[in-house]
Amino acid sequence: MVQNQPRPRGRPRSYDPAVALDQARAAFWNTGYAATSLDDLSAATGLNRPSLYGAFGDKKALYLKALEKSRAETTAALAAAMAPDEHLRAALTRVYEAAAGLYMRGDHGPRGCFLIGTAVTEAVDDPDIRAVLAAALAEIDAAFEARIRRAMEVGNLPLSTDATGMARVATAVMNAMAVRARAGGDLATLRAMGAAVVDLICGRAGR
Amino acid sequence: MVQNQPRPRGRPRSYDPAVALDQARAAFWNTGYAATSLDDLSAATGLNRPSLYGAFGDKKALYLKALEKSRAETTAALAAAMAPDEHLRAALTRVYEAAAGLYMRGDHGPRGCFLIGTAVTEAVDDPDIRAVLAAALAEIDAAFEARIRRAMEVGNLPLSTDATGMARVATAVMNAMAVRARAGGDLATLRAMGAAVVDLICGRAGR
DNA sequence: ATAGTTTCGTGCGAAACAGTACATAATAGG
DNA sequence: CCTATTATGTACTGTTTCGCACGAAACTAT
Numbered sequence: 001m002v003q004n005q006p007r008p009r010g011r012p013r014s015y016d017p018a019v020a021l022d023q024a025r026a027a028f029w030n031t032g033y034a035a036t037s038l039d040d041l042s043a044a045t046g047l048n049r050p051s052l053y054g055a056f057g058d059k060k061a062l063y064l065k066a067l068e069k070s071r072a073e074t075t076a077a078l079a080a081a082m083a084p085d086e087h088l089r090a091a092l093t094r095v096y097e098a099a100a101g102l103y104m105r106g107d108h109g110p111r112g113c114f115l116i117g118t119a120v121t122e123a124v125d126d127p128d129i130r131a132v133l134a135a136a137l138a139e140i141d142a143a144f145e146a147r148i149r150r151a152m153e154v155g156n157l158p159l160s161t162d163a164t165g166m167a168r169v170a171t172a173v174m175n176a177m178a179v180r181a182r183a184g185g186d187l188a189t190l191r192a193m194g195a196a197v198v199d200l201i202c203g204r205a206g207r
Numbered sequence: 208m209v210q211n212q213p214r215p216r217g218r219p220r221s222y223d224p225a226v227a228l229d230q231a232r233a234a235f236w237n238t239g240y241a242a243t244s245l246d247d248l249s250a251a252t253g254l255n256r257p258s259l260y261g262a263f264g265d266k267k268a269l270y271l272k273a274l275e276k277s278r279a280e281t282t283a284a285l286a287a288a289m290a291p292d293e294h295l296r297a298a299l300t301r302v303y304e305a306a307a308g309l310y311m312r313g314d315h316g317p318r319g320c321f322l323i324g325t326a327v328t329e330a331v332d333d334p335d336i337r338a339v340l341a342a343a344l345a346e347i348d349a350a351f352e353a354r355i356r357r358a359m360e361v362g363n364l365p366l367s368t369d370a371t372g373m374a375r376v377a378t379a380v381m382n383a384m385a386v387r388a389r390a391g392g393d394l395a396t397l398r399a400m401g402a403a404v405v406d407l408i409c410g411r412a413g414r
Numbered sequence: 415a416t417a418g419t420t421t422c423g424t425g426c427g428a429a430a431c432a433g434t435a436c437a438t439a440a441t442a443g444g
Numbered sequence: 445c446c447t448a449t450t451a452t453g454t455a456c457t458g459t460t461t462c463g464c465a466c467g468a469a470a471c472t473a474t
Contacts, residue, residue: 010450011440032328034241038432048453053433111331116386121239121328123389124318133390160411165403168383169376172400175386176379179323182330183340193379196372200407204367217420218470244461255423260463 096194113178303401319385
């Protein structure tokens with residue numbers, strides 16, 4: 001990261017917008033969109049309310065930015081975890097292990113996935129939030145399905161496999177792991193869920 | 208329903224508490240716990256705020272009653288749907304068909320499952336809500352697992368089956384169907400998810 | 415009828431909330 | 445040094461929210 005850009009004109013920012021966005025997201029992540037006030041966000045980021053408005057717009061715009069960031073990160077992480085050309089079982093196991101670890105982290109206890117944990121509630125009433133959530137789910141489906149089709153081509157799965165359906169089940173288990181994490185489930189249960197669906201998809205024999 | 212009880216002393220209620228609870232739950236169901244105000248609940252039930260307090264206590268007590276009712280209903284419906292002694296495939300299919308239909312209903316568009324759609328967000332911060340949610344998930348797991356073990360005994364599934372893991376995957380797909388419904392998924396997708404996991408659990412051959 | 419009991423509904427007060435106006439501070443350009 | 449420009453922080457406004465007090469209403473018991 002070089003900083004060759006000519007300094008902008010006025011008073012410089014005393015904070016990093018990317019860091020502030022992460023801190024705001026952490027606040028939303030714990031208590032959800034509706035229950036997180038602008039004062040909470042102000043406390044979490046260290047910015048006062050006018051600065052928050054200046055940087056991100058109102059509460060919903062800030063939330064949408066955090067949501068969009070989570071969607072992008074999830075898609076990228078999923079693509080990276082499934083890229084290596086090894087057995088499907090290894091790729092899926094890596095994905096679920098990573099998800100379980102991520103979902104169980106959190107300063108105020110496990111908090112699952114940001115999208116599942118906060119956007120699902122708002123999605124019925126808010127079309128913007130619903131659109132991001134739907135896009136994220138579709139991308140996760142697509143990532144799983146592409147990986148499953150590759151396994152079919154290589155001969156790791158029979159050609160008669162219902163790749164679309166299997167991919168949706170794979171996504172379902174990931175989503176449900178996020179639910180369990182927020183519901184107080186322990187890491188062992190989350191990992192077992194992942195292992196169980198991997199066995200179902202890849203066949204238990206290959207263990 | 209006979210009404211032989213001696214009428215209570217004072218002014219009679221002008222509403223049915225059970226109906227009011229359902230109406231309040233419907234309000235929570237659409238917008239979630241935090242975003243639903245007492246005025247919203249008052250409008251949904253037709254009761255004014257003091258009557259709501261008198262009947263159910265404060266907002267959280269009312270929500271917990273609605274949550275508990277949903278937990279009980281879910282457990283009962285699941286037990287009923289899986290009771291008949293037929294093939295596992297038929298029982299599971301019936302469960303997922305019922306869930307998909309239920310999740311896609313709603314006056315303001317599909318709203319999924321009350322527990323998944325509203326309690327998951329609150330569960331991190333609120334131990335009471337988390338406890339009900341965890342209990343519900345455990346009961347759903349147990350219902351699936353019991354049914355799977357029965358199929359093993361009857362010879363519909365190999366004795367080496369990981370019943371606990373399979374049951375969790377079955378629960379996962381149900382939870383994820385609730386997520387999809389709120390995210391704008393259509394009925395066909397929800398049904399396909401159910402069919403896919405039924406195929407994975409029962410084997411595709413038995414179709 | 416009258417008293418006693420429970421519910422209903424208006425309306426109040428305190429707190430939290432979102433959003434903004436305005437004065438102050440910090441920087442670049444001239 | 446002075447001006448233009450952008451960011452910061454205090455303070456303010458109007459609204460929403462929760463929870464409850466208090467009097468009116470509806471019913472039973474005597």
